[in-house]
Amino acid sequence: MTRPNLALTAALCAGLLWPLTSPATAQEPPPPRPEELQDSDPVPAAEAEGDAPAETAAQEEPAPLTKGLAGPFLAARMATVLNDYRAAARYFSQAVASDPNDLYLQDGALVAQISAGDVERATELAGQIAAQGGGTELSELVRRIDLARHGDWTGLVENLEESGVEPGGENGNLLDGMMRAWALLGAGNASVALESFEEMANARDVAPMVHYHLALARAMVGDYEGAHKLLSDRRIGDNLLGVIARVQILVQLERRDEALALLNDVQGLETEPELVDLREKLQTGEPIAFDLVQTPADGIAQLLLTFASALAANPDPEPLSLIHARLAVRLAPELGAARLTVAQLLQSRNQFDLAEQEFEALRRMGEMRPLAELSRIEALSQAERPDEAESAALTLTAAYPELPQAWIALGDLLRQQQKFSQAVPAYDKALSLLADAQPQEKWFAYYARGIALERAGQFKRAEKDLLAAIEIQPEEPSLLNYLGYSWIDRNKNLDRGLELIRKAVELSPDDGYILDSLAWAYYRLGRYEEAIDPMEKAVASMSSDPVVNDHLGDIYWKVGRQREAEVQWRRALSFEPTESGEVDPERIRAKLDRGLDTVLKEEEASGETAELPDPKAEANAEPSNGD
Incomplete structure (x- = not known):
């Protein structure tokens, strides 16, 4: 049975690149209240998602639903829940216009x-809040970023110190403390700035992050030896920017050979434009600065990015992760x-139009990154x-x-759109590029091309690909199921085909699609009683799927349970299958009207045979054994 999804190349891309962030897929909670933003602890997941009892929330701060605010406020909240930031910003701005002194509304507008x-x-809004004599942590952060953007380092230091920043104290705020250190550097107090970084590094949990920024600060003032010593610790700067920093610093120390060796050890170097450019300059002897x-603003931008990455990596991503990343772009476009x-x-967060603006900016900058593009392609397809x-x-x-993964992604998209014949050449290209690769890097491409070939009516070639994939990955359930069912569907290698499907069920006993394939294989072989148990399990795991309900109805009919068969067929119709799907609603109605046996005889007499379901095609399945 077919599972409609996009098959991308997670297994093939493993280890190829290492993105700076791995944002979890989750809806952003509603805008935090001002008191939540002022708390240095993360917002509890339940509270951020609005799961706190309504009575408690009302007692803490009544919702501003008076004086004509109800409509814009509720619309803003709904837009925020849906991550529709543009709409949320518009409605919160309307609410703020009606009540310009409400910090809660102002903060919601800032977030959006x-x-x-x-x-x-x-x-501009953060400035208005300050002029009113108020302020929240977020509005103050926005003002500080604006001071840094304009190079007002003295003003930034004063702003932070007026807020009582204690970078090394018990109540120290790490973000503010490190921002203050960068601002001190901009104000000309290099020794005090470096001492401040070192003081913050005494906290063991954050020492690697602080040392990374200390290394950048030392390099910026010309202390390349000190910077290199700090970055020699592999725990520090273990990301793309960290590699660039180490290479540039080694060049300043006239250790170009070491810099080139460092780059050559980077896995997936060829897919990182900045690293490729650095290597070319090293090889040709071009100067590298x-x-x-270049400025403390660049350092603060990286600081914000560090926090954005940390917040995004949490199981329940902080809503502030996007805000920190946006502010980093503001400082360093x-x-x-x-x-x-x-x-x-x-x-x-399914905001593809806004995301496309950033991807387009990256392309203009010549920084198209394959792993990010593959993720983008997958997200667009799923949307x-x-x-x-x-x-x-x-x-x-x-x-x-x-890049073979690029061709596989293209093949997957064409196959998803049922352009099977067009998908085959894309997979051909990928496999030609993988000719000298390790077998584990090839199994997915063989599997994907095998599916495209089988659907395009070229089963002889498809069979060879599927067998090649199984030889490499013999424990992959969806792969075993696909070939096994394909054989049974063609009345070929029946025993071995059933054996493959049974093994797939053993490896993935709760997979309703594979259970459906096993049951339907028994049905295809006329072993109706044996088909009942796996099909009932398939229905239990996918109760709202019209295909499995229709299949169970057919099986019940064949074992003499006509009344139960009719119940399953009606259930299948209740899920509104379409003629373009895998279930023909008119055929189900014919079975309800005249019975399955009559429908089968009519189809046989007319020379028509109802299409059997395709084997499950989950070609993006992660290897079960973790390879």
């Missing part, structure tokens, strides 16, 4: 405006890693935007014609 990318407007951090983080966070996904895949293959 920054999330939507309108940081300019958020900066330390320009990763050319920082590709920050734009990529913004794009990934927006993509994970049922196949034209955009296909266009992105074609762009990726054009930019990286030697």
